Amino acid sequence: MVGEIRIENAIKIFPQQDAEDVTALNGVNLTIKAGEFVSLIGPSGCGKSTLLRLIAGLDSATSGALYLDDEPIKEPSYERGLVFQDPTLFPWLNIRDNIAFGLKARGTYKGSVKEVQEFLELVGLSTFAKSFPHQLSGGMAQRASLARALVNRPKVLLLDEPLGALDAFTRMNMQDELIRIWQERGTTMVMVTHDVDEAIYLSDRVVVMTPRPAKIECSIDVKLFRPRARNNPEFLSLRSKILEILNFAGKIEEPNYYL
């Protein structure tokens, strides 16, 4: 198996001109096993997206080191695919060409034309191969965006709130889709999310992050069998545990009236 990520004491500071420097990550240590599905969860400003960008190689750490299979991460690479909340499909390319973009950019398209079709089918968009992105619904566009990242057969797929812009029902369908793709491909998945249910439903492990200082608070293994039920009692107890860590649980007050 390939696709192990190791993060050693990563610190990221954004220097500010007329204010105090912002510490977006304050010493993060994390190892993500090959083939694992990990969610990073936490309120805004906890550095989860920053961490994902460091893994992608889009930003570099102020200090500390990141490794993929013991190779230091220096710059973006197709081995670490990225999917944003916004599908960011190239609007001037049709869906097929969007998905083929990575293969063409790497010069491996000629030998793998069939793969594009395979991935179109994987995300259920074969009939939309010739459509342009503006003709697709939000969910379809996000599926195309997934296929575009997956066609490169990355070792790791990084997902930055991939389902954040979708409506509740499309979102739940897409969660099942993600699980299916993950099980089929065995790619290491790292997902940033705001949604506790989504994190528990999808991941092997939920990494909870807190702001000020922006670091990892704890890491919770989700030992539930798949397919998971969202109303399973254990699911719900994990949910309240995470909400408690994040200080969003709220108190259950005794009713102060009697009949």
Next chain:
Amino acid sequence: MKNYRPWLPVLSILLAMAVERLAPEKVTKHLVTKHPYYFYLLIALFVLFGIFAAYSLFHKGIREWITHKGWFMAAAIALLNLYGIVTKKAGLLPVIYFPTPDRIIGVLVEERGFLFTCLGSSMKLLATGYFSGAIIGFITGIAIGFSRKAEYWIMPFVRLLGPIPSTAWIPIVLISFPTTFGASAFLIGLAVWFPTTVMTSSGIANIQNAYFEVSSTLGASRFYQIFKVGIPAAMPHMFLGLFNGTCASFITLMTAEMLGVKNGIGWYINWQREMLSYANVYTGLIIIAVTFSILVTLLFKVRDRLLVWQKGVVKW
């Protein structure tokens, strides 16, 4: 009849023909042409719109088009009719400045060979200037858009030189080029270069950074990103620049021809004006209007072809 609109232009033409043939003519100093060219034109239009109207009974596309355009076409022909009445029939306008329709069409027919040569040399000049200006504009725009160094060194020149109307350069350019053709082509190129450069570089500057980030995680090199992400994403802006450049190039072409070049349709108009042959001036203007309109339409057709992926593009 339920759908009368396809027949409106035909009706308007018949009216114009009746006026032309039957209305009494006031004695004027209008020169008489060898042939009744205006009446020939009306016959040609009659045949053309008669065919359209008849065909509209069978063909849905033609029917929709002519039904939509019926009133407009009829009004346009009525306007022509009115011009004929005012000049030829009633002699209300100064004869020298407002020739009869017969004479304007007559020039077009009788001098067609020479007019064609003039148009040809105008187009040669326009094409030379336009394409060199557009190509250099693309190159500088892309350089400014992608390279900090290019922006640092080139942008101040663009800011300083760009807003000067290229015709203001005429005194310098005419003495620094060996031929007036070269000088005029340079001026046209300059007029196209500025909007193309500015719109190309601003188009690139406005591209969402996410496109570049995504493409780099997909394995695209910097070079690949410039050509496969930067340029297509900036294409709508580029066409805006090209469109502005086209309009500027027409103005410059006409000015250049009226000042220096001894050939071309702009030169022809100016020359005929000096000779007080206003029929020829109008003919020249008609040729310019039709040619430039065709060129702009062509540009928009090319754009529509290249930018099919855009929704809600501006129609011409």
